[in-house]
Amino acid sequence: MPYKKSNPYGYGGGGGSEFSDDLTQTTKIVSILIRHGERVDAIQTTWLLTNETLFEGKFHGGNGGEATVIQFAEDEHIVSVQGRSGQRVDSLTITTNKNSYGPYGGNGGSPFGPISAEKAGGFFGRSGQELDAIGVFVPV
DSSP: OEEEEEEOEOOOTSSEEEEEEOOOOOOEEEEEEESSSSEEEEEEEEEOOOSSOOOEEOOOOOOOOOOEEEOOOTTOOOEEEEEESSSSSSEEEEESSSSSEEEEOOOOOOOEEEEOTTTOOOOEEEESSSEEEEEEEEEE
């Protein structure tokens, strides 16, 4: 499925290093790990591949905060992503066709979104010790 990038949110100009999830052979997101405390420290996505195996993507960010894993039901998919950002990604909320997860993180920064992300494929942005910026790959 072809994807386009949403706008990125956070300090996309200089903090951390760029990342972009590899969506080759992915069919759907099955889980998302978010590390969070006063901010969002990291994100990592696991997908179902076209050959019916699971693929755990790269870990984007640092090891601070606590880890929460969002496990999606078989017929569940992302419909929007929103949060707060300033110098970093301060919080994330992921809404699916069945549930809303979050907010994960703190109250800093300014609100962004919701990013309309019906059947989102993955994420891109910048990360170092924290999640510095985030955007969403949305189907074209």
